[in-house]
Amino acid sequence: MLHGAEILTTEEMRAIESAAMASGQVTGLELMERAGRAVAGQIRLRWPKPGRATVLCGPGNNGGDGYVVARYLHQAGWRVRLLGLDNTPGPDAARMKAEWLALGPILPLTRDALRAGPDADVYVDAIFGTGLTRPPQGEIAAILAYLGGSGGDWACFRERLVAVDCPSGLCLDSGAFPGRPRKPGSHDPRARLTVAFDSPKPGHLLERGPECCGELVIADIGLAAWRVRNRNADGTLSRGIRYPAVEAIWPDFAIPDSRRNPARARSEASSLRKEQAGGGHKFSHGHALIVAGGRPAAGGGRLSARAALRIGRGAGDACAAIRRPAGPCRPARCADASRRGRCRRAAGHAGRPAGQRALHRSRLRGRARGGAAARDPGRRARHGSGCRCADRLVPRSRPDGAVAQGLRADAPCGRVRARLSRSGRAP
Ligand SMILES: NC(=O)C1=CN([C@@H]2O[C@H](COP(=O)(O)OP(=O)(O)OC[C@H]3O[C@@H](n4cnc5c(N)ncnc54)[C@H](O)[C@@H]3O)[C@@H](O)[C@H]2O)[C@H](O)CC1
Numbered sequence: 001m002l003h004g005a006e007i008l009t010t011e012e013m014r015a016i017e018s019a020a021m022a023s024g025q026v027t028g029l030e031l032m033e034r035a036g037r038a039v040a041g042q043i044r045l046r047w048p049k050p051g052r053a054t055v056l057c058g059p060g061n062n063g064g065d066g067y068v069v070a071r072y073l074h075q076a077g078w079r080v081r082l083l084g085l086d087n088t089p090g091p092d093a094a095r096m097k098a099e100w101l102a103l104g105p106i107l108p109l110t111r112d113a114l115r116a117g118p119d120a121d122v123y124v125d126a127i128f129g130t131g132l133t134r135p136p137q138g139e140i141a142a143i144l145a146y147l148g149g150s151g152g153d154w155a156c157f158r159e160r161l162v163a164v165d166c167p168s169g170l171c172l173d174s175g176a177f178p179g180r181p182r183k184p185g186s187h188d189p190r191a192r193l194t195v196a197f198d199s200p201k202p203g204h205l206l207e208r209g210p211e212c213c214g215e216l217v218i219a220d221i222g223l224a225a226w227r228v229r230n231r232n233a234d235g236t237l238s239r240g241i242r243y244p245a246v247e248a249i250w251p252d253f254a255i256p257d258s259r260r261n262p263a264r265a266r267s268e269a270s271s272l273r274k275e276q277a278g279g280g281h282k283f284s285h286g287h288a289l290i291v292a293g294g295r296p297a298a299g300g301g302r303l304s305a306r307a308a309l310r311i312g313r314g315a316g317d318a319c320a321a322i323r324r325p326a327g328p329c330r331p332a333r334c335a336d337a338s339r340r341g342r343c344r345r346a347a348g349h350a351g352r353p354a355g356q357r358a359l360h361r362s363r364l365r366g367r368a369r370g371g372a373a374a375r376d377p378g379r380r381a382r383h384g385s386g387c388r389c390a391d392r393l394v395p396r397s398r399p400d401g402a403v404a405q406g407l408r409a410d411a412p413c414g415r416v417r418a419r420l421s422r423s424g425r426a427p
């Protein structure tokens with residue numbers, strides 16, 4: 001987990017890199033050498049005994065880093081097989097390529113060549129880094145899919161795949177794989193270890209990033225020291241580059257409360273914490289069903305939806321209203337729920353057939369995904385039949401979580417309170 005690390009967009013990273021090189025205090029070749037050495041060092045920390053490595057080098061500087069990794073591993077006694085392109089990269093990568101050619105050959109970067117070789121202990125993905133401009137196609141796309149398991153078993157590579165800066169094809173600004181379907185089972189490369197340089201990028205932390213990067217190591221390649229030396233008093237860098245001061249702040253719900261039983265507080269906190277599993281999505285975060293009242297009684301529902309969003313439930317996924325137009329379910333009123341989750345509206349009056357059907361669908365959805373239910377008993381006083389329908393929505397006992405109420409303290413809803421008390425939950 002990263003605490004207090006700066007996150008730079010790829011553009012900011014490039015601007016800093018260019019400014020550092022333009023200052024004459026560091027060269028691109030030095031940065032590349034340090035980057036490749038850092039990756040090789042991290043590999044050797046995890047595989048102390050020299051083995052076989054297959055290094056895949058792309059057309060740009062990410063590939064340049066790959067040539068450096070190959071050289072360092074070779075010098076450390078590894079048997080290195082390098083697959084690369086027959087292109088002329090930029091001057092730094094071209095120099096690193098030439099240095100590698102003095103040590104070993106470059107095989108074609110094709111899936112057949114990859115499959116033909118002996119099994120390696122480590123596969124180094126240095127095909128694309130921050131310079132990805134479009135979805136990979138052709139042979140490179142086939143290689144990436146193969147590394148991602150199109151050959152049958154993605155787990156086979158995952159434990160041995162080390163990504164240079166990022167798994168290739170990952171957009172480091174968004175965390176998405178452009179041009180690829182976003183669904184489980186898509187063959188995106190998933191690394192055991194990603195060594196990124198200087199600072200994490202948004203794509204390491206968003207969307208598919210965490211799952212596909214695996215363990216993320218941020219290697220210092222000397223730019224941090226350069227930034228400290230070249231920082232102006234007003235927070236800008238020399239040559240007017242903005243000094244990015246964004247911090248990664250991670251919510252931690254395990255806040256101790258001395259008034260409560262610590263063991264119970266811990267277990268409750270863990271049930272509220274956001275899903276840690278990589279690849280989580282809104283459904284795996286649970287499901288919140290909010291049954292709210294009409295306009296005058298909308299506040300509780302809205303607060304419940306907001307609270308559910310903040311604890312990471314798939315909040316707003318089912319947000320049912322009794323009346324149209326009901327306050328909490330109008331998109332404008334439920335803006336945060338509908339932006340960040342899905343806000344469904346059970347149209348119409350819940351006491352009428354159409355409304356009942358919509359609420360029933362919501363209930364099924366909620367059960368299937370294991371969620372919390374909240375209802376605003378404020379509307380009970382006004383909508384008797386709707387309330388009876390909603391009462392049936394909230395399960396009497398739920399296997400996995402709390403039943404929350406977005407209630408008004410003075411709500412005349414004794415039956416709801418009694419039921420919750422019986423199930424051991426505070427009303
Ligand atoms: N952070 C730093 O300070 C340093 C990072 N380094 C490494 O350099 C890469 C970024 O290098 P760059 O050359 O800008 O980009 P790439 O290597 O990712 O690739 C660019 C190359 O690829 C072509 N291209 C882009 N998309 C496609 C595509 N879908 N299909 C085919 N070709 C594509 C593009 O036209 C370019 O030719 C960074 O990630 C680090 O690994 C430095 O080594 C050290 C300093």
Ligand SMILES: [K+]
Pocket residue numbers: 062125126127128129163164165166167168
């Ligand atoms: K890469």
